[in-house]
Amino acid sequence: MIPAxxxxxxxxxxxxxxxxxxxxxxxxxxxxxxxxxxxxxKLRFATPEHIVDISKIxxxxxxxxxxxxxxxxxxxxxxxxxxxxxxxxxxxxxLDAIKLTADPSVRNVGTIGGNxxxxxxxxDQPALMLAMRATIIAxxxxxxxxxxxxxxxxxxYMTALEPADVLVEIHVPKAKKGCGxxxxxxxxxxxxxxxxxxxxYVQLDGNGTCSEAGIGLTNVSAVPMRVDRAEDLLRGxxxxxxxxxxxxxxxAEDCEPTSDLRGSEAYKRSLVHTLTKRMLNKALxxxxx
Amino acid sequence: xxxxxxLKINGQSVSAEVDSRxxxxxxxxxxxxxxxxxxxxxxxxxxxxxxxxNGKSVKSCTYLAVxxxxxxxxTIEGLSPEGTNxxxxxxxxxxxxxxxxxxxxxxxxxxxxxxxxxxNPTESEIRWGISGNLCRCTGYNNIVxxxxxxxxxxxxxxxxxx
Ligand SMILES: Cc1cc2nc3c(=O)[nH]c(=O)nc-3n(C[C@H](O)[C@H](O)[C@H](O)COP(=O)(O)OP(=O)(O)OC[C@H]3O[C@@H](n4cnc5c(N)ncnc54)[C@H](O)[C@@H]3O)c2cc1C
Ligand code: FES
Ligand code: FES
Numbered sequence: 001m002i003p004a005x006x007x008x009x010x011x012x013x014x015x016x017x018x019x020x021x022x023x024x025x026x027x028x029x030x031x032x033x034x035x036x037x038x039x040x041x042k043l044r045f046a047t048p049e050h051i052v053d054i055s056k057i058x059x060x061x062x063x064x065x066x067x068x069x070x071x072x073x074x075x076x077x078x079x080x081x082x083x084x085x086x087x088x089x090x091x092x093x094x095l096d097a098i099k100l101t102a103d104p105s106v107r108n109v110g111t112i113g114g115n116x117x118x119x120x121x122x123x124d125q126p127a128l129m130l131a132m133r134a135t136i137i138a139x140x141x142x143x144x145x146x147x148x149x150x151x152x153x154x155x156x157y158m159t160a161l162e163p164a165d166v167l168v169e170i171h172v173p174k175a176k177k178g179c180g181x182x183x184x185x186x187x188x189x190x191x192x193x194x195x196x197x198x199x200x201y202v203q204l205d206g207n208g209t210c211s212e213a214g215i216g217l218t219n220v221s222a223v224p225m226r227v228d229r230a231e232d233l234l235r236g237x238x239x240x241x242x243x244x245x246x247x248x249x250x251x252a253e254d255c256e257p258t259s260d261l262r263g264s265e266a267y268k269r270s271l272v273h274t275l276t277k278r279m280l281n282k283a284l285x286x287x288x289x
Numbered sequence: 290x291x292x293x294x295x296l297k298i299n300g301q302s303v304s305a306e307v308d309s310r311x312x313x314x315x316x317x318x319x320x321x322x323x324x325x326x327x328x329x330x331x332x333x334x335x336x337x338x339x340x341x342x343n344g345k346s347v348k349s350c351t352y353l354a355v356x357x358x359x360x361x362x363x364t365i366e367g368l369s370p371e372g373t374n375x376x377x378x379x380x381x382x383x384x385x386x387x388x389x390x391x392x393x394x395x396x397x398x399x400x401x402x403x404x405x406x407x408x409n410p411t412e413s414e415i416r417w418g419i420s421g422n423l424c425r426c427t428g429y430n431n432i433v434x435x436x437x438x439x440x441x442x443x444x445x446x447x448x449x450x451x
Contacts, residue, residue: 002310007290008353034353039332053356104420105422106351108346108402109345191334
């Protein structure tokens with residue numbers, strides 16, 4: 001299978017990438033890893049007329065802590081995250097997710113930015129971003145902008161990014177005492193998209209009260225979603241097994257799965273319930289360490 | 290649209306004119322006539338087309354040839370000098386890590402990348418490490434044994450001679 005005809009352009013700088021897509025118009029698409037886009041092009045689900053390759057732009061691949069934030073460059077590959085000492089030491093939630101994302105060769109090429117920019121609720125990173133209340137930094141024809149994650153996902157494959165906006169950075173809270181995150185997805189086999197996945201991020205204050213809670217879900221809604229009611233239930237309280245079960249029940253009620261080859265709607269709701277409980281327990285355990 | 294690309298494949302520099310939409314695997318097999326890199330699923334699932342791109346295992350059915358401009362690529366043909374076996378090839382031979390051999394070039398190149406990051410993997414790490422490479426014949430056990438043997442041999446080679 002080869003994709004339909006298109007014209008390839010290689011951008012050597014961010015400026016060049018933005019102005020290329022601006023001048024080429026709607027039928028131009030950025031390609032970073034190409035591991036979501038190219039499979040779709042081979043299957044002719046996507047037929048862009050122009051591909052602007054942004055993978056060679058320098059300076060957009062990094063992982064560093066700055067102030068209260070962990071900053072991840074948009075072109076950082078999933079493997080670079082997996083092998084990063086900083087991530088291994090302080091951000092186990094990313095390792096949880098990346099190890100269950102695709103396979104090692106795909107992760108060598110697929111980027112974190114692409115995983116989010118694709119706007120697919122089946123991808124794993126969106127749930128983490130929602131749970132951690134990430135901020136997406138994009139650069140476009142009118143300069144830089146910060147987009148809170150709650151305003152980022154608009155619909156199936158639709159995001160707040162304009163056609164000529166490049167996702168350049170992702171900001172999430174820096175790891176600190178009392179915070180913990182965890183992710184798990186149920187998959188039928190390696191490389192499969194989630195039957196259901198749950199990301200949890202909690203922050204405990206000095207006396208063990210939950211000051212912040214985030215719960216994001218994978219592949220149980222058309223648009224990546226967080227579970228506000230479950231988060232609200234936990235915030236400001238000392239978390240007990242009973243509360244954890246209630247949060248799981250709320251997540252199961254609020255998610256919007258559809259029956260498909262991966263399972264029935266009822267099965268997926270039940271998975272969300274169980275996984276929410278497990279990930280809450282795991283995140284709390286990590287927060288206590 | 291046509292593009293001129295220059296890249297290094299198995300240490301040799303090649304220049305060619307490729308279409309925007311040409312896939313790297315087709316470039317290697319059809320343009321360079323190197324057929325050690327296989328096409329299995331053609332949908333980035335099976336790993337039969339795995340090559341090393343700047344040292345990293347990559348599925349060449351899901352990579353545009355034009356993007357490999359300036360890159361260094363290793364295919365199974367270039368892993369060891371003609372007539373000799375790389376320790377990973379030797380281990381697959383010794384441990385019967387193949388039956389039909391269709392998956393083998395991809396498995397071996399994936400193993401190079403795996404052992405680079407994790408020279409002493411556990412069995413579970415090996416299984417996760419080759420999880421993007423499918424084998425329809427062996428049942429994987431002998432592949433795992435082969436990778437364990439290769440890891441041991443390659444660790445020995447790295448040790449200074451006593
Ligand atoms: C076999 C296989 C299995 C997979 N399994 C999983 C899985 O289990 N879970 C999972 O999460 N993912 C999975 N993936 C997807 C993989 O993780 C992708 O690599 C990733 O989602 C997209 O990243 P990319 O860099 O390849 O993006 P591309 O394919 O290059 O781009 C995807 C989309 O985002 C846009 N885009 C990319 N980067 C930017 C940017 N910086 N700024 C603006 N727009 C941008 C592109 O225009 C395009 O529309 C799988 C892929 C394969 C091939
Ligand atoms: S042929 Fe490329 S992964 Fe199967
Ligand atoms: S040896 Fe036949 S597919 Fe692996």
